[in-house]
Every structure is written in C-alpha cells, then in structure tokens.
Amino acid sequence: MPDIRVKICGLRTVDDVAAVAATKAAYAGFVFFPKSPRHLSIPQARELTLAAPLGLAKVALVVDADDALLDAITEAMPLDMLQLHGHETPERVAEIRARYGLPVMKAIGVADEGDLADLLEYSLAADQLLVDAKPPKNATLPGGNGLTFDWRLVAQRRWLKPWMLAGGLTPQNVAEAIRLTNARQVDVSSGVESGPGVKDPLKIRMFVEAATQDGPPILR
Numbered sequence: 660m661p662d663i664r665v666k667i668c669g670l671r672t673v674d675d676v677a678a679v680a681a682t683k684a685a686y687a688g689f690v691f692f693p694k695s696p697r698h699l700s701i702p703q704a705r706e707l708t709l710a711a712p713l714g715l716a717k718v719a720l721v722v723d724a725d726d727a728l729l730d731a732i733t734e735a736m737p738l739d740m741l742q743l744h745g746h747e748t749p750e751r752v753a754e755i756r757a758r759y760g761l762p763v764m765k766a767i768g769v770a771d772e773g774d775l776a777d778l779l780e781y782s783l784a785a786d787q788l789l790v791d792a793k794p795p796k797n798a799t800l801p802g803g804n805g806l807t808f809d810w811r812l813v814a815q816r817r818w819l820k821p822w823m824l825a826g827g828l829t830p831q832n833v834a835e836a837i838r839l840t841n842a843r844q845v846d847v848s849s850g851v852e853s854g855p856g857v858k859d860p861l862k863i864r865m866f867v868e869a870a871t872q873d874g875p876p877i878l879r
C-alpha cells in the first residue's frame with residue numbers, strides 16, 4: 660500500500676506541534692481566520708512553525724486573504740504551502756502562487772455532483788486540491804466543521820493534480836474513507852480535538868495510525 664500523507668490542521672500550541680511531530684504526519688496546518696477557534700496571531704504562528712521539525716511541512720490556512728495579510732504571514736515564518744479555504748477565484752490562486760513562490764492548495768467544498776466542476780477548473784491553477792465538505796449556508800466557518808460529504812462522489816475520479824480528502828474525518832472513519840475514495844492524502848482538524856480548538860494528542864496518534872495502517876487497530 661502506498662504511503663498515506665496526513666495533515667493535522669489547526670495546531671495552537673507548542674505541545675500540539677510536538678504531538679504531531681511524534682507521529683508520521685506529513686503536514687501541520689496553522690489557521691489564520693479570526694472567527695475560528697483555531698485562529699493564530701502571526702507571532703503565535705511564528706513560534707509554532709519554528710518549533711516544527713524539518714520534514715514536517717508547515718501549511719498556512721487563509722480565507723480570502725489579501726496581499727497585506729499574506730505578505731505579513733509569509734515574511735514572518737517558514738512555510739511550505741499555502742491553503743486557500745475561501746472563495747478565491749482560479750485567477751487569484753494563480754496570482755498567489757506566482758507572488759509567493761509557494762505551492763498552493765485550494766480547498767473545494769463538495770456537497771453534490773454540481774460541485775465537481777470546480778475540481779477540474781481549480782486543478783489548472785493550484786498545485787493541489789483539498790476536497791472538503793461544503794459548509795452549511797449559515798456556517799460561521801468555511802471549514803473545520805467536522806462534516807463529511809458523500810465520498811462516493813469522488814471515488815471513481817481521475818485526478819490531474821495531487822489532492823487531499825478532508826471533512827469530518829476521525830480516527831474511526833479515516834481508514835474507510837481512504838478505502839472508498841483511494842485518497843493518498845488526508846486532512847483533519849476537529850476529529851482530533853477534545854473541544855473546539857483543543858487538540859488531543861491521543862486522537863492525533865490514533866488518526867495517523869489509522870490512516871497509515873501503522874500500529875494497533877482502533878477499539879471502537
């Protein structure tokens with residue numbers, strides 16, 4: 660079985676970073692969105708990115724960020740990728756990619772077949788896609804809501820670019836999600852928390868082990 664690359668998103672403390680670094684996770688995500696319980700100031704995020712070991716890719720998650728915010732983030736800390744989780748157009752994705760010289764992962768919300776056209780359109784502009792559950796209309800957050808979508812919608816898809824499965828993944832369902840969708844990368848935030856914005860080191864470990872099929876089976 661090929662390696663599964665895991666992203667743990669929404670880290671808020673140095674202990675969170677250490678918990679992720681102690682696993683085989685490939686990416687650590689840092690959220691810059693004031694409405695999120697996982698939001699970080701730039702100095703906080705700088706401390707966390709500097710605490711992350713080499714080999715753990717550091718991803719900054721932004722939502723419809725302007726150049727001033729992106730300039731401030733990218734100048735303050737070492738990063739390996741930008742995750743765009745708002746309504747950025749393909750043109751804006753291409754612009755950000757060119758301006759910052761970092762790989763860009765564009766989040767696409769999926770609820771039904773009508774949303775799949777975006778996957779093709781954004782494949783041309785972004786380095787990677789993040790396929791997430793579409794947030795409900797009244798949601799405060801565009802992601803990080805712990806909601807799944809119908810994985811069968813992407814199960815048979817042929818992909819032009821690397822992609823990551825997200826949305827409501829947990830230590831209990833991630834192996835089945837990978838089996839059904841053939842995803843090679845997965846992303847989780849609320850599924851490894853004990854409360855909003857509070858990461859649980861045991862859940863992080865269980866999630867990575869379940870995703871990578873490494874370690875003891877999970878007791879349900």
Ligand SMILES: O=C(O)c1ccccc1N[C@@H]1O[C@H](COP(=O)(O)O)[C@@H](O)[C@H]1O
Nearest residue numbers: 668695802803805825826827847848849
């Ligand atoms: O985690 C957040 O607070 C967040 C805020 C704004 C946009 C995206 C956010 N998180 C991303 O949402 C998906 C799914 O999260 P969950 O596992 O369902 O909680 C994931 O890609 C996070 O990176």
